[in-house]
Amino acid sequence: MISYSASTGGFYDSRITDVLPKDAVEISVETHAALLAGQAAGQRIVAGAGGVPVLEDPIVDPYDERLARWRTTAELSSVQLRLALRGRADIAEMAPLAAAFPEAGNLLDLVQRHVATLPADDPAAVIWEYATRFVRGDADTATLFSAATGVDDAWIDALYDRVLGTMPAA
DSSP: OEEEETTTTEEEETTTOSOOOTTOEEEOHHHHHHHHHHHHTTOEEEEOGGGOEEEEOOOOOHHHHHHHHHHHHOEEEHHHHHHHHHTOOOGGGGHHHHHHOTTOOSHHHHHHHHHHTSOTTSHHHHHHHHOSEEETTSHHHHHHTOGGGTOOHHHHHHHHHHHHOOOOOO
């Protein structure tokens, strides 16, 4: 027998324990399996009427939703990206590259020096040379701003927002 407790949010199997919370309600093995499948698909298990567990869609923060949408659609042209990088002299933000190329004068110079060291068929080198636009959520952009640059999502967000001014406010 499987039971669910609203107060603990947990399941209890009578084959394992005979100590149950006072509010535990019995559910079928099939219901338990369906609940776990729903949870694996992103839903939440919550107590319904009488403490019986039910599936509920996750609560989504509207800001998180807007930010996720922006991160898949914000787009810079190749020229916008290069000008934004050229205008930034704070190369220390890209710590690993800055250490490798201390003579770089700005972020554009730093990125170009880094790309010049890559094999010609490296995806980042190809993207840098031939891409005409950089969509924030594309794998291409992620490849270009890989872990080697030392920047994170917040840095990339700020770069796009500086140019576009469209990042949603919290």
